[in-house]
Every structure is written in C-alpha cells, then in structure tokens.
Amino acid sequence: MRQELGSLDRMSAVLKAHIDHEGIQTLLEVGTACDTAYDHLADGNYELALETALPLVLLETPVVANRAREIAISALDELIEGALAESQPKLALKYLDQWLQLDPKALYPLLRRAEILHYELYDLDSAWMAYLKVLRHYPNSIEALIGLAQLAMTEENPERAYPYILRAWQTLASSQWGYTPCRRTFRAVFEDLYDLTAGLLQSLGAYEDARELTEKALTLLEDSELLKERLSLLNESEEG
Numbered sequence: 001m002r003q004e005l006g007s008l009d010r011m012s013a014v015l016k017a018h019i020d021h022e023g024i025q026t027l028l029e030v031g032t033a034c035d036t037a038y039d040h041l042a043d044g045n046y047e048l049a050l051e052t053a054l055p056l057v058l059l060e061t062p063v064v065a066n067r068a069r070e071i072a073i074s075a076l077d078e079l080i081e082g083a084l085a086e087s088q089p090k091l092a093l094k095y096l097d098q099w100l101q102l103d104p105k106a107l108y109p110l111l112r113r114a115e116i117l118h119y120e121l122y123d124l125d126s127a128w129m130a131y132l133k134v135l136r137h138y139p140n141s142i143e144a145l146i147g148l149a150q151l152a153m154t155e156e157n158p159e160r161a162y163p164y165i166l167r168a169w170q171t172l173a174s175s176q177w178g179y180t181p182c183r184r185t186f187r188a189v190f191e192d193l194y195d196l197t198a199g200l201l202q203s204l205g206a207y208e209d210a211r212e213l214t215e216k217a218l219t220l221l222e223d224s225e226l227l228k229e230r231l232s233l234l235n236e237s238e239e240g
Contacts, residue, residue: 030056030064037071046082049075050098057102069102076102080112089120110134111143111178124151134178142168142175142189149196158203165196190217191226198230202237210234 033056040049049071056068076099083092093116099109114130117123128151134144145168152161168175179185194217201210214231221227 027061027064030059030061034064034067034071037068041071041075044078046075046078050079072102073099084116084120089116092116092120105137107134107138107141107176107178110137111141114144114147118147118151124154127151138176140171140174140176141178142172142193143178145171146189146192146196149200150192153196153199153203156203158200161196161200165193165200168193169197187221191221191224194221195226195230198227198234202234207234207237 033052037049037052037056040046040052053068053072053075057065057072059065059068076095080092080095080099083089083095093113096109096113096116099106100113103109110130111134114127114134117130118127128148131144131147131151134141135148138144145164149161149164149168152158152164177185194213198210198214198217201207201213211231211234214227214234218224218227218231
C-alpha cells in the first residue's frame with residue numbers, strides 16, 4: 001500500500017511540474033497573433049496580414065510557423081496582383097522577393113517574377129536569366145520554356161528558340177505548371193505554343209507547314225485571335 005501511494009505521489013509530482021509550462025502561454029499568444037493575421041487577410045487588409053504574420057514565420061514552433069507562412073504568402077499573392085493592377089511592376093517584384101524568401105524554390109513566384117521582367121518591364125536580359133532560374137529547379141516548366149522561346153523570337157533568333165519550343169512539345173505530358181491547371185491556363189499556353197511553332201516554321205521559310213499547323217490549331221482553339229493573326233500574316237507572306 002505504501003509503495004502504491006509512493007508511486008501515485010511521484011506521478012502527481014511529475015504532472016504538477018508541467019502545469020505551469022511556459023510554452024502554453026506562448027502558444028496561446030502566437031495562436032492569437034495567427035488568428036489576427038488571418039482576420040486581416042479575410043478583411044482584405046493584406047499589408048497588416050503580412051506585417052502580423054511575418055514575425056511568426058521565424059518561430060521554432062512548426063505548426064505556428066507553417067500557418068503564418070501560408071497567411072503571409074496568401075497576403076503577398078494579393079499584394080502582387082494589386083500592385084500589377086495599379087501598374088506598379090517594381091512593387092510587385094518587391095513582394096515576389098519577399099515570397100521567395102519564405103519559399104525560395106516555389107514555382108509560381110519564380111515564374112511570375114520572370115514574366116513581370118519580360119512583359120511588364122521589358123528587361124529582356126533579366127527575364128532571360130529569371131526563366132533559366134525557373135528551369136534549374138523545374139526543367140519541365142512549360143511556361144518558362146515558352147517564355148524563353150518568345151524572348152528568342154523577339155531577338156529574331158529562331159535557332160535559339162528551337163530547342164525551347166521542341167522541349168515544350170517533348171515534355172508536354174510531364175509539364176510542370178506554375179498557374180492553376182485549368183482550361184483557361186491550358187488554352188493560353190497552347191495558343192502561345194502553336195503560335196511560336198508556326199512563327200518558327202515561318203521564319204525558316206516553311207510557309208506551308210506553318211499554315212497547316214495554324215489551321216489545325218484553329219480547329220482546336222477556334223476563337224484564338226492570336227492564331228487568326230498568325231494565319232493572316234502567313235497569307236500576306238505567301239501573297240507577297
């Protein structure tokens with residue numbers, strides 16, 4: 001009986017030692033901070049959400065840090081699109097750099113950064129390097145391959161564009177996508193891929209092949225203004 005009481009006393013003493021565990025108060029506080037950051041996000045106060053969430057990412061408690069990172073990234077996503085809507089691409093790049101500090105190899109921000117340099121700032125050399133960085137981490141990124149092909153065609157360098165267009169077709173079944181894989185995404189990418197391929201054939205003098213490819217593409221993507229324009233250019237070239 002005494003031995004049994006002794007064991008109970010020891011168990012009680014061990015449990016009592018944890019009742020005032022300092023980590024409990026800390027978790028309650030950071031949990032509240034995470035909730036506040038999420039509330040700011042839900043209310044559309046993206047700067048406040050980011051400001052509140054970022055310090056929590058540095059915590060050594062994974063469950064809190066992971067949630068805070070998700071909130072911060074969601075806020076950054078909204079801030080990037082807001083900056084672009086207000087024609088502030090450099091501000092969007094600043095937010096993208098913050099995103100990449102949180103997740104250095106994330107495909108979407110790597111790709112989005114390259115696209116802003118390419119299409120918004122027309123910094124073609126920096127865009128080239130940014131697309132190549134995407135491919136270092138995601139060698140089957142079809143959007144990066146198309147971006148590089150477009151840059152090469154802008155330089156009127158079809159030989160440089162050729163390997164990227166070929167890789168895009170060859171890896172189509174195993175492509176890595178930065179944008180949400182939906183009909184809209186697929187359609188936009190395939191329009192560009194068909195147009196680039198036809199443009200490459202046209203630049204090589206293969207007008208009939210370029211026309212045939214474009215006509216087939218238009219049966220698949222019949223409302224494509226891009227491909228209609230390509231067909232018109234081909235017709236004008238042949239007539240000339």
